[in-house]
Amino acid sequence: MIIQIDFAGDLPLYSQLRDQIVIGIAAGLLQPGEVLPSVRRLAADIGINIHTVNKAYALLRDEGYIVMDRRSGAAVAGRPLDSRGFSEHLADLLRPIAAEAICHGLDAAQFGQFCADLHHQVRAIRDIQEEHP
Amino acid sequence: MIIQIDFAGDLPLYSQLRDQIVIGIAAGLLQPGEVLPSVRRLAADIGINIHTVNKAYALLRDEGYIVMDRRSGAAVAGRPLDSRGFSEHLADLLRPIAAEAICHGLDAAQFGQFCADLHHQVRAIRDIQEEHP
DNA sequence: CTATCTGTTATATAACAAATATAACAGATG
DNA sequence: CATCTGTTATATTTGTTATATAACAGATAG
Structure with missing residues (x-):
């Protein structure tokens, strides 16, 4: 999946990254269980800092879109998504x-x-x- | 019209103020031609700085929601709203x-x-x- | 065991945005 | 003249964003 970051845009980089991954999941480009690139790898690919990617991943984890494991890395969460509120x-x-x-x-x-x-x-x-x- | 600001919220104060005024116009609480409070007055009422209100007003002016006049103050813009793009x-x-x-x-x-x-x-x-x- | 990968945490720094404070200016009004 | 309006300028404080460097714990492959 291709990630496009607008460095001149109004939205923060971590927020753009978060949005695109949510869109990718919604579109079916990223399927439940699919492993995402590691924070270091994705940061290198996009050309941004590790912590910026980490912030986006942590946000996605808190929102329930992905699950993170110290061993295997980040992966798209399996359904169902918690929908309280x-x-x-x-x-x-x-x-x-x-x-x-x-x-x-x-x-x-x-x-x-x-x-x-x-x-x-x-x-x-x-x-x-x-x-x- | 009552303005409610959440000082602990994620959104900037000027952004919250902008949103509520747009909602007020959409709801019909603020009608075209109606005069808004002056930046000093509204700032005092809400309990925030003049410049924060000014930033929200300037944003609303740039978006076409209100018109500003040095003499009479700010007022809700008359239709139609510019909709290019x-x-x-x-x-x-x-x-x-x-x-x-x-x-x-x-x-x-x-x-x-x-x-x-x-x-x-x-x-x-x-x-x-x-x-x- | 060693080397390498993973997320995670910590610290420091720089740049920017947000919000406040104080002050002044130009124009219109009573 | 006094008072209101939006507007502009300067300065300060605070928080966010993004970067850089470094280290740690756990898992895995050689």
Whole structure:
């Protein structure tokens, strides 16, 4: 799986890395049980510091997306994902975005459709990647 | 309109303030043309620094949500809002969130419905506020 | 056992962002 | 003139981000 980091972007590097791995899992590019690169290896590949990768991995572990083992390294977590309080978490993330959409004239149906389309887009990343091996 | 700031939260104060004002506009609590409190007044009311409020106001101005005048102060912008590149902006915000939803087992229809419901919730804030004057 | 891999922890440093404090300026208003 | 508005400038403090170097504990292969 290809990781692309925008060093000029607004988001912190560890946050970009975290997002891309979550997207990779959602798209199916990273499957449950699949072993991720070690912090040293991935840091060298991307060209960033070990601790930055470690911070992203630790964050993903705390969120339940990956499991980490001292011996075998990091791996994508097997289902199911702990979902206590996830609705509230999701609502907190989406509320300001929904407000933006409202201010720009999108009604509930349009916004819901836009979100559903994006859901499909994320799932389709896998197919796009497999077309260009 | 009541502003609630979480000093222990992860989000910067100016960002929280910006989000709440956008939500207020979306909910209809702040209507186009309505005058906002001055930076000094709002800073004193909330108990934060003038520059923090100024940063939030300047951000809202750059995004087109409010207009600022040296004489009369800040006011909610009249429609329409400039929407060039808004879809891309919205997609960038939603992509990692959609990925999270996928990882937690929500399909496209469920995610779209959740987003549409939240859209309604934001619009309903106005009615809730008016019940308790 | 040795060498090498893994995550983990510690410490130090530099750069940047966030928030505060104080002060001043230009323009408009009563 | 006094008072309000946004705006700008400077300085300081604090926290985050990212880097660098180093070491430790546990597991594994030679």
